Amino acid sequence: MAEEKEGVRDLLILHYHLKERSGDPLWNYCRHMSPPDTLSYRMEHFKRSGRSVLGSDELFREASWLSVLIGQGLRPSGYAPLTDTLHSDDDLSALRRLQGDIRDVVRNLPPVRAASRPDSAAKSVN
Numbered sequence: 117m118a119e120e121k122e123g124v125r126d127l128l129i130l131h132y133h134l135k136e137r138s139g140d141p142l143w144n145y146c147r148h149m150s151p152p153d154t155l156s157y158r159m160e161h162f163k164r165s166g167r168s169v170l171g172s173d174e175l176f177r178e179a180s181w182l183s184v185l186i187g188q189g190l191r192p193s194g195y196a197p198l199t200d201t202l203h204s205d206d207d208l209s210a211l212r213r214l215q216g217d218i219r220d221v222v223r224n225l226p227p228v229r230a231a232s233r234p235d236s237a238a239k240s241v242n
Contacts, residue, residue, distance in 0.1 A: 120175045126155040127176055127184060134188035159190065166192035 132146030133155075151159065158181070161169045168181045 119171065119173070122152070122154055123175045126152060126158065127180065129155055130159070130184050131188060134185075134190055159185070162190060163192055164194050165196045166194065167196050 129146055129149070129151055132143050133149065133151055135143065135147065137143045138147070150156075158169050161167065162181075162185050168178045168185070170178055170181070
């Protein structure tokens, strides 16, 4: 429970800490405060590598953290060296397979008009 509270605290502080907005006491306080160690570590790691640090049971997932980090103007100065081991041909093949999977699912979806009828809900449940 304490880790969840820290995560909420850190995400909220991050939101206020990175913005240049002024005039409101809360914004001013958070912008000028020293962030908690957990948030400082997360911000430094993101600046260095462009990656978000996540624990296995965090309340907020990567998309939430990245949305606030990037949305509030923090930009990475580097990238994760592990990406150097990736091969673009493998990535392209994986993306093409994913595209085919999505295409297959979409082909089997009912038309929007049929799916929006009240009686279609029972029919579409497998």
